Amino acid sequence: MNLNFQNAKSLLALSKALLEDDFDLRIDVPLDRLIPTVSLRLNYVHWIEDLIQNKETARGIDLGCGASCIYALLGCRLHPGWRWLATEVDSLSIQYAKENVERNGFAQSIEVVDLSQSSRLLPEFDGNVEFCMSNPPFFASLLEAQGLTSMRNESRAPPRSCSTASIHESTVAGGETAWLRRMIEESLTLRTRVRVYSSMLGKKSSVKVVKRMLREHGISKVTSSTFCQGRVMRWGVAWSFDDAVDFAASEDIQRSVNPSPTKSFDLVVPPSFFERRTKDVASVGATLVRWLQALKMEVTETASSATERQYEATAFANTWSHQRRKRRMEKSFGEEKKARLLSDDSAAADEVPADEVPVTEVPADEVPADEVPATEMPADVVPADEVTVTEASSAAESAATIEHAQPGGAIPLVCFKLVLHRKSDVQFVVTLQWVDGQSRDALHQVLQFIRNKLSAVYAESD
Numbered sequence: 169m170n171l172n173f174q175n176a177k178s179l180l181a182l183s184k185a186l187l188e189d190d191f192d193l194r195i196d197v198p199l200d201r202l203i204p205t206v207s208l209r210l211n212y213v214h215w216i217e218d219l220i221q222n223k224e225t226a227r228g229i230d231l232g233c234g235a236s237c238i239y240a241l242l243g244c245r246l247h248p249g250w251r252w253l254a255t256e257v258d259s260l261s262i263q264y265a266k267e268n269v270e271r272n273g274f275a276q277s278i279e280v281v282d283l284s285q286s287s288r289l290l291p292e293f294d295g296n297v298e299f300c301m302s303n304p305p306f307f308a309s310l311l312e313a314q315g316l317t318s319m320r321n322e323s324r325a326p327p328r329s330c331s332t333a334s335i336h337e338s339t340v341a342g343g344e345t346a347w348l349r350r351m352i353e354e355s356l357t358l359r360t361r362v363r364v365y366s367s368m369l370g371k372k373s374s375v376k377v378v379k380r381m382l383r384e385h386g387i388s389k390v391t392s393s394t395f396c397q398g399r400v401m402r403w404g405v406a407w408s409f410d411d412a413v414d415f416a417a418s419e420d421i422q423r424s425v426n427p428s429p430t431k432s433f434d435l436v437v438p439p440s441f442f443e444r445r446t447k448d449v450a451s452v453g454a455t456l457v458r459w460l461q462a463l464k465m466e467v468t469e470t471a472s473s474a475t476e477r478q479y480e481a482t483a484f485a486n487t488w489s490h491q492r493r494k495r496r497m498e499k500s501f502g503e504e505k506k507a508r509l510l511s512d513d514s515a516a517a518d519e520v521p522a523d524e525v526p527v528t529e530v531p532a533d534e535v536p537a538d539e540v541p542a543t544e545m546p547a548d549v550v551p552a553d554e555v556t557v558t559e560a561s562s563a564a565e566s567a568a569t570i571e572h573a574q575p576g577g578a579i580p581l582v583c584f585k586l587v588l589h590r591k592s593d594v595q596f597v598v599t600l601q602w603v604d605g606q607s608r609d610a611l612h613q614v615l616q617f618i619r620n621k622l623s624a625v626y627a628e629s630d
Contacts, residue, residue, distance in 0.1 A: 176199045176203065177199065179203045180197060180199065180203050183195075183197075183203055183204055183205065183206055183236075184196075186206045187206060187238075187241075190206075191241075191242065191245045191246075192245070193241050193242070193245060193272055194268075194271055194272060195236050195237075195238070195241070195268045195271070195272075196264060196267065196268065196271075197234075197235045197236050197264060198235060198260060198264060201234065201235040201258075201260065201261055201264070202234050202235070202236075203236075204234070204236045204238045205397075205400070206238075207397040207398070208395060208397055208400060208402060209238050209239060209242060210242060211395040211397060211402075212239070212301065212303070212368050212395060212402075212404065213239060213242050213243055213246065215366075215393050215395070215404055215406075216228070216243075216299055216301060216364075216366065217246075217247075219299065219364050219366065219391075219406055219413075219415070220298050220299055220363070220364060221414075223298060224247055224249045225249035225250070226247070226249070226250050226251070226297075226298035226299065227250075227251045227252075227253075227295075227296075227297040227298055228240075228243065228250060228251070228252050228253075228297060228298055228299045228300065228301065229252070229253045229254075229255070229290065229291065229293070229297055229299070229300040229301070229362070230252060230253070230254045230255065230301055230302070231255050231289055231290065231300065231301070231302035231304075231351070232255060232256060232257075232302060232303065232304065233254035233255065233256050233261075233265050233280065234256065234261055234265065235258075235260065235261040235264035235265055235268075236264070236265070236268060237254050237264075237265040237268050237269055237278065237280065239252075239254070239301060239303075240252040240254045240269070240274070240277075240278045241268065241269070241272060241274065241278070244272075244274045244277045244278060245272075248277075250277070251277055251278075252277060252278045252279065253279050253281055253291055253293060253297075254269075254278055254279065254280050254281065255280075255281045255282075255283045255289075255290075255291050256280060256281070256282065256283065256284075257282075257283050257284040258284070259282075259284065262280060262282055262284075265280045266280045288354060289302075289347075289350055289351050289354055290351075290354050290355075290358065290362075295361075296360070296361050296362070296363065297361070297362050297363070298362075298363050298364065299362070299363060299364045299365075299366065300362045300364070300365050300366065301366050301367070301368070302347075302351060302366070302367040302368070303367070303368045304340060304344045304347035304348065304351075304367065304369075305340040305343075305344065305347065343374075344369055344370060344371065344374055345374050345377045345378060345381075348367055348369075348374070348378050348381070348405075349381055351365065351367065352365075352378075352381055352382060352385060352387070352407075355407070355409075356385060359409040360409045360410050363408060363410050363413060364406055364407075364408050364410075364413060365406060365407050365408065366404060366405065366406035366407075367404070367405055367406075368395065368402050368403070368404050369402065369403045369404070369405060370402060371403075372401070372403055372606075373579050373605075373606045374403070375392055375403045375405060376579055377579065378405050379392070379405065382405075382407055387407050387409070389407060389408045389409070389410075389411075389413060389415065390405070390406070390407045390415075391405075391406050391407075391415035392404060392405045392406070393406075432599050432600065432601040432602075433599065433600045433601075433611070433612075433615050434597055434598070434599050435597070435598050435615065435618065435619050435622070436595065436596070436597055436598075437452065437595075437596035437597070437598065437622050438622055438623055441622050441623075447596075449474070449475060449476065449477055449588060449589075449590045449596070450472075450477070452477075452588060452596055453469075453472075453477035453479070453588045456479075456586065456588060456598070456618070457469075457479065459617075459618065459621055460479075460481050460586075463483065463487045463488050463617075464483070464484075464485070464487050465481045465482060465483045465487075466481065466482045466483075467479055467480070467481045467482075468480050468481075470585075475589065475590040476587065476588065476589045476590065477587070477588045478585065478586070478587050478588075479585070479586045479587075479588075480583065480584070480585055480586075480603065481583070481584055481585075481586055481614075482580045482582075482583045483580060483581050483582050483583075483605075483610065483614070484580055484581055485581060486581060486610065486613070488613060488614060488617040489613060579605070579606055580604065580605045580606070581605055581606050581607055581610050582602075582604075582605035582606070582607060582608075582610035582611050582614065583603040583604040583605050584600050584601060584602055584603050584605075584611050584614070585599075585600070585601040585603055586598065586599070586600055586601075587599040587601070598618060598622070600614065600615050600618075
C-alpha cells in the first residue's frame with residue numbers, strides 16, 4: 169500500500185487508524201489543524217512515565233492539547249489512574265478536543281480548559297500535580313515556518329509530509345525558546361506545586377538555550393532526552409524544584425555511560441601533500457590546526473600519541489564557503505588599487521617641484537595604511553582565509569581572531585572532533601565526527617574544505 173504523506177486526508181487517516189488499532193482510541197481532527205503523529209507523541213508520554221517513575225495514579229497538565237487532545241487520551245489509555253487538565257486557546261481546537269474526550273469515555277478523567285482569555289500558560293488548579301508537559305510552536309514567524317528564513321540547507325530534501333498546523337500552532341513570538349522562558353518564569357512561582365515540568369522541542373539548538381535559562385534562574389535539577397522515530401528527531405527538557413525527584417535515568421547520564429554511535433567521515437591525505445613536507449603526525453596535525461584557525465575556528469588538542477592527534481574544533485560562523493571567489497575578488501581588488509596608486513603617483517610626480525622630495529622617496533612608515541598596495545601587504549594583515557602554513561599567526565593573534573568569531577553566549581554553528589591517524593609511513597587518515605551545533609551540513613562543508621586543501625599539489629597553494 170502506498171500512502172501520500174503530502175495529502176492531509178491521508179495523514180489523518182493514518183493517525184486515526186493507528187490510534188484505533190493500537191489503543192482503541194477514536195479521534196477526529198479538522199484538516200486545517202495539526203494532525204498528530206502517533207509514535208512521536210507516544211515517545212513523549214513514555215518519557216513522562218520514566219520521569220515520574222511509572223506512577224499509576226497521577227495528575228498531569230498538557231499545555232496546548234490541540235484538536236486531538238492526544239497526550240491526555242494516550243495517557244489515560246495507558247494509565248487509567250491518571251487525571252488531566254488539557255489547556256487550549258483556539259476555539260475550534262477546544263471544540264474538537266472536548267468531542268474526542270467524550271467520544272472515548274474520558275470525561276471524568278480529562279478536563280479541557282479554555283485559556284484564550286488568560287495571559288498565563290499554566291492554568292489555575294487546586295493542590296499539586298505530578299507533571300506538566302508542553303509542545304510549543306517551533307517557529308518565531310510564518311516565514312521561518314515556511315522555511316524562508318531557516319538554516320535548512322537548500323541541498324536537503326524537503327519534508328516528506330505536509331504540515332496542517334494553523335498559524336497559532338506553528339508560530340509564536342520569539343519561537344519555542346521564548347515560549348519556554350515564559351514557562352520557566354511561571355514555574356518559579358509555582359515551584360513544587362508541579363513536581364516535574366517538561367517540554368518537547370523541535371530544534372536541537374534550543375536545548376542548550378533552555379538549559380542556560382534554567383541555570384540563570386538557579387534551577388539545577390534538569391534533564392533532557394532525545395525522541396527519535398523514523399526520520400524525525402525531537403528533544404525533551406525537564407526540570408524540578410522537588411528534592412525527592414530523581415532524574416538518574418535521564419538520557420544525559422545514559423549517554424555519558426553508553427554513548428550512541430555517531431557517523432564519522434574519513435579522508436586519506438594524498439601523497440602529493442608530502443612533496444615538500446615531513447611525514448610525522450605532529451607536523452601534519454599542526455598544518456590542519458592552522459587551516460582551521462585561519463577559518464576563525466576555536467581548536468583544542470584533546471589527545472596525542474606517536475601515531476595520532478585528536479582535536480575538538482568549534483565554528484560560530486561559516487567562513488569556509490566560496491574561498492576561490494573570495495581570493496579572486498581580493499586579487500582583483502588588489503590589482504585595481506595598485507594600478508590606481510601608480511597612476512596617482514605618476515600624476516603627482518609631474519607636479520612636484522625639482523627641489524622637493526620625490527614621491528618615490530617618501531618613507532614607507534608615512535604612507536597611509538589604506539594605501540599599501542595589495543601585493544606589498546605585510547604578512548600580519550593578510551586576510552584570515554589567505555593565511556598559509558608558513559605564515560601562521562602568533563598565539564595572541566589567533567586568540568583575538570577566535571574571540572572575534574565567538575559572540576558571547578552564541579550557539580556554535582558546528583562543533584566536531586578531528587582525528588589524524590598515521591596508519592603507515594605513507595598513509596595518513598583524517599576523521600571528522602559530529603559533536604554538536606546547529607547544522608550538520610556545516611560538517612560536510614568543512615570536510616570538503618579540508619579535502620580541497622589536502623589535494624593541492626603545490627606547496628604555495630596550501
